[in-house]
Amino acid sequence: MKKFFLILTTVLAQSAFAQIEVNKGKFTWDTSFPIVTCGGESASILYDRNDFRPVGTAVGMLAEDIKRTTDADMPIIHSIPQKAKSLIVAGTIGKSHFIDMLKKSGKLNTDTIAGQWERFIIKTVENPFEGVDKALVIAGSDKRGTAYGITTVCKAIGVSPWHFWSDVPVKRQSQLYLQKTDYISKSPSVKYRGIFINDEDWGLHPWAGKNMDKTVGGIGPNTYEKVFELRLRLKANMVAPAMHECTKAFYTVAGNMETADKYGIMMTTSHCEPLMYNNASEWDEKVHGEWDYRTNRSEIDKVLDERVAQAGKMENIYTIALRGKHDSGMKGSMEEKFQLLGSAIESQRGILKKHIDKPIEEIPQIFVPYKEVLDIYEKGLKVPEDITIVWPDDNYGYIKKLSNADERKREGGSGVYYHISYLGWPNDYLWLNTTSPALMYAEMHKAWSLGADRYWLLNAGDIKPGELGVQLFLDMAWDFDSFTFENVNEHNADFLASIFGKDYEEEFAYILDRYYHLAFERKPEYMTWDWRWNSLFADTKIKDTEFSFANYREAENRMEEYADIAGRADKIMSKLPEELKPAFFELLYYPVKASYFYNMEMLTAQQNRWYAIQGRAMTNRLADIAVAYHDSVADITEKFNNLMDGKWDGIITAPGFVPKKKYAPTKHIELTDKSDMGIFADGGRAGTEGIYLPCFYETSDRKHYIDVYNKCSTPMTWSAKTDEKWIRLNIDGGTTDTQERIWVSIDWSKCGNERDLEGEIVVKGGKQKWKVGVKAIRKNKEAYGxxxxxxxxxxxxxxxxxxxxxxxxxxxxxxxxxxxxxxxxxxxxxxxxxxxxxxxxxxxxxxxxxxxxxxxxxxxxxxxxxxxxxxxxxxxxxxxxxxxxxxxxxxxxxxxxxxxxxxxxxxxxxxxxxxxxxxxxxxxxxxxxxxxxxxxxxxxxxxxxxxxxxxxx
Structure with a gap:
């Protein structure tokens, strides 16, 4: 194991990318704080039992992380030792007796952060208490501020926030020293920030029921404990729990509330769950009647009242809402909906006042104008000034509306509900995380510039494999000013390099750039092209994509780019040490390879159908290749579910359920033994005078091709020639049982002084002959631009x-x-x-x-x-x-x-x-x-x- 020194960034404008750097160095007592010494002795951690519960949770996490990294046991103590060389002190201003002692003695100045939202100080203090030589003090302005300060140190010592969710191994060390520091965090950019677990039916729900919460049969407190720990380590402060019909509602499962309280995580809900009530799984029409506020208002208000009576003691952000059951629209005319929603807002705020002993303006509330609710809002619905308006995107990453000048003056401010995963029309994308970082930043930058800084919620699906999207979103929410249009695309590569090594950073950047670019053109889930999502288990109706094999080599270029990044991912995987391979598989390898296989299946099948029309001998071989790509998606998904001795069994479901996707349709043709061949010219150009290649231009010196293909079951011999010295062929003949490609280029040095040139290529095979026209144009010396x-x-x-x-x-x-x-x-x-x-x-x-x-x-x-x-x-x-x-x-x-x-x-x-x-x-x-x-x-x-x-x- 190695000895490391932890260098804490001392600038006030902290980076979202790295708040503490770990470097090798030489220990000196005057400049460093020993967490674990060369003899394996660990500093104790002192905290007040009367401090907030999440502080104790974070202290336990730090002790456990020290054990993970060094095997040293960190004592957790609650009184000042009589004598100690080093001591870690963690606590909240006004809640920790020890922090207040340091403040009173002048050893710690907390004025900068006192009374503020989720801020912390990390400072080395000499002789903090009698008998103690040195202390590392972590002081928070509130409970989460303290916890974030502690988890900042956890990350610095080599424990990734994703150590559980992505199997990122800890960085083993024999000694740990923190360089002398005086670090003050600034307030988070966004006050409320977190994720929404959604569409869990095919991933997180079955996985949790099988591996984490067997007695619950789905997502329960053991799963949520891992979710909340991750949020705390990522400096998020809220979670919207899973809410599909398959999942037991959060507040109906014993242990869920207590677990949220343990980690200091605020609970919020989706746009269709008023006052923490999940009508998708809780509302039983046989018991309660129809979910219709027109006819059943008293029963709806009753269950909401009961929920706030139960949950009101917890720290929640309440959705003020009225929609149909689950994610359906309200019933009634626009005028009815307008009146009903206004009435529901009034009733729900009355319920909050009844059960929560705070002024209504101090109870966090959100209003999400999602789908038909936006139409109602724009009809002039009055939303109380203290409620935060949360603007949703259109489910595909494009924010539908933001606050105008008057709305930006509202006391409640505004926020954003954003998707990197979605189930619904016109197409789901539940499988892979392919939302472009540049798109996310551009839209969130727009929202930020228009004042949406109160509440950011990310629909993250099953969390996996959305880790990169979650990390980016929450890093932006924590410190938005550290991001720019120029650096946002570096974020994910930087994150991966922090795990797998800086030597791979450039390669990560290249792979991610192409991965997101190809998915921006068309997400893998959309490559079936012809179906529209209408119901679960509907059959796909796969047809040709619009990527062209005939023009601009468009489809071929896409296939080649995917093959390139898949090959690069293979090379990295082969070089990584065994302990890093599971994390790499989950974070990058599977998304890249699965996208590659899926795209190749769709495009190879399309190429097969196109070849069948031309009668190419390669047709049947392509059908087999398409099937192999389909099976490769299933194989690599099975590998994912078997990782870490089956730890992730059930977490990933390849396309095939929403809706059902069968093998891409292919064609087989019968070949005769009669000699026959064909040709295809780049661009499919055919005119009255024969076949022409696209024109060649000296300005770009691009090449074009002629495919010579066999149409029979026996090998075919062919030849190609031209009488023009300025026309170059990379091959001029051969024998093939399928096809060969002739690349045609121009030798401009042999074109003379003519600006426009014409020639031809003669291709022969058996008794057949084709003439392919070639035109070339010299550079116009007067042209520019x-x-x-x-x-x-x-x-x-x-x-x-x-x-x-x-x-x-x-x-x-x-x-x-x-x-x-x-x-x-x-x-x-x-x-x-x-x-x-x-x-x-x-x-x-x-x-x-x-x-x-x-x-x-x-x-x-x-x-x-x-x-x-x-x-x-x-x-x-x-x-x-x-x-x-x-x-x-x-x-x-x-x-x-x-x-x-x-x-x-x-x-x-x-x-x-x-x-x-x-x-x-x-x-x-x-x-x-x-x-x-x-x-x-x-x-x-x-x-x-x-x-x-x-x-x-």
Missing amino acids: YVEENGVVSIVPTKYQRKTENGNIVFQNINGLGYTNSALQLGNAKYDDGEDSFVEYDFHTDSTDSLTVVTYMLPLFPKDKMHGTEYGIQIDNQKIAIQSNNPKEYSNEWARNVLRNSAVNYTKFAPAKPGQHTLRIYAKDPGMIIHKIVIDCGGMKKSYTGPKESPFL
Whole structure:
């Protein structure tokens, strides 16, 4: 084992990434505090039994963590020892006799944090008490502040918050020393912050019933103890418990409340659980009648009254709500709903006043305008000023509304309910954590800038495998100012490197960048493409994706990128020591490999069906490969459930239940022994004069291909030749039982002075012969900016040539977001001014057709009711065209947009002469985000993400 020194960051603006660094060093008594000495002797930890219960819990965690890391037993004491070289003192100001003694004696100044929310001091103090040489003092402003200070030390000594949930091994050490420090935390950025366990039916619920709470048969106090411990270590302070019908309601299970109190975790509930009551599993219509406030108000109010009488002694954040049973809408007309909700709010606040001995304004309450409740709210529903309005996203990561100027003045403030997991229409995504960190940050930054800092709740599904998303969300909630658009994408790689080693950090960053980018284009769960979620156990109706095999090598590129990151994950796994492999499997390996297998199954099956139409001999082989990929998803999921001797048995369910997913459909064809072959030219170009490859341009020097494929059961011999010296073929013939690809390129040094060249390639096989036309165009020396190729100009929006920013408008580059992996925010959502702010792009065309500008926008919502989602487009001096990306929620257009993370708009302009032009994109409604632009000059082909970036001169 090793000796480590713990260096506590002494700056006040703490980082969310690392508050204490562990470094090797030389021990000196004057500069270090010994936690465990070379002889294995541990400092004692002193705390007041009269302190808050969570403080004692955290003290026990620290003692246990010391034991984990060093095998040393840390004595927990409750009175000052007569003599000690070193002592850890932990307690809450005004609640701990020992902390108050230090304050009174002048040894500890607590004025900076006294009376504040969840702050702490960690300070080494010389001669704190008579007979004690040195102390490490952890003082908190309140119970959770103290507990967070203690768990900060736990993390520093090498115990990850994810030691249980992700099997991150402790860092074994023989000695522990903390460098002399005086550290003061600042208040958390968000007052109430935590997670919602949801859609637990296929993961956490069966796992808990099998492994943790067998007598409960599902999620119970043993499971929640692990959940609450994780929250405390991550500096979260609330949990919304699981609430599906399969789960016993939180307050009906003995031990749940007591466990929450033990860890100091506040309980909150989802948008459809008024006053801590779970009507999904608790409301029995045979006993209570119908859940309908129009006809059964007294019975509904009765059960809510009983729940607050039971739970009111606990620390809760109460949802003020009225919806249908579980996640269904209210019954009745809009006018009825308006009146009923207003009446329910009044009744529920009356119940709180009855049972809780506090002014109603001091009882934490939230109102979540989710789904139809937002419509009711926008009709003018009066929500009391002290209630926090929690704005939900649309279940797919796009926040539907935020506080306007008047709402931002409300005493109760506002917050956000955000998803990284969802069950419902138009498509669930319960399996993997694929929400882009850049998207999460962009939306939470918007919310933060508009005052949503009171309450952040993350729908985290089963927690696993959402660890990276949970960590990021809670780190942002703790210290939002430490995050920027520039560094947010580094967070997860930094987190993984802290576990598996800095040597892998660059590789982690690369893998995660591609992983999130590919999933942003299309989540794995959406790759079946044709079905819409309507009920549990519905059959999928898999059809071809929109990723094209014919155009832009789009589908092939996706397959290659997935294969690349899967291979990189394999290499890391092979190098890691055995003790780190389970954690790596859970945190990165399984998500990457499972995504790879699933995408490969869908795309290989699609390729098989496409080949079957062409009669390719490779068709049947692809069918077998698709089946193998399907089975690989099942195999790797089984490995997950068998990790750590079956510890996680049942926690992960691959797609197959919500809805049922069968093998991707494939086709088999009969091959004859009669010699037959075919060819396919890149882009599928065929004209009246024969087959043509896409045009070659010197500006980009891109290659194109010709597939030569066998259509019979016996090997086929083929040849290819060209009489043009400037046309290069990587292969010119061979024998194949399936297919071969000829890569065609241009040797521009042999093209002479002609600007436009034409040639052909002759492909022969048996008695068949094809002529494939080749066109090449030399560089136009007068062109500048983006240049047209094959009828399109494809632009990365962040690569503008000029910008004009007026007022408070700032064009913000966002890396790691969008189809180009780089998006442009058209002004901060906070500011409305900035008339005539725009970015400009120079481009050159050869075509004479009309121009259509295709803009790929994030499917954002207006920031509030007074705004829209407009932006402007202009070519040269033509009239500015105004576009918007705000279809009605739950419409088919909205569904398409959220599944592809893009609202694609087409704006047609009058024909422009060949030559130089300028494109302008104007900021109109603040905060819109554009992530790709294509100017279609008449050559844009069908695909999902569009052509790759055009060359820039």
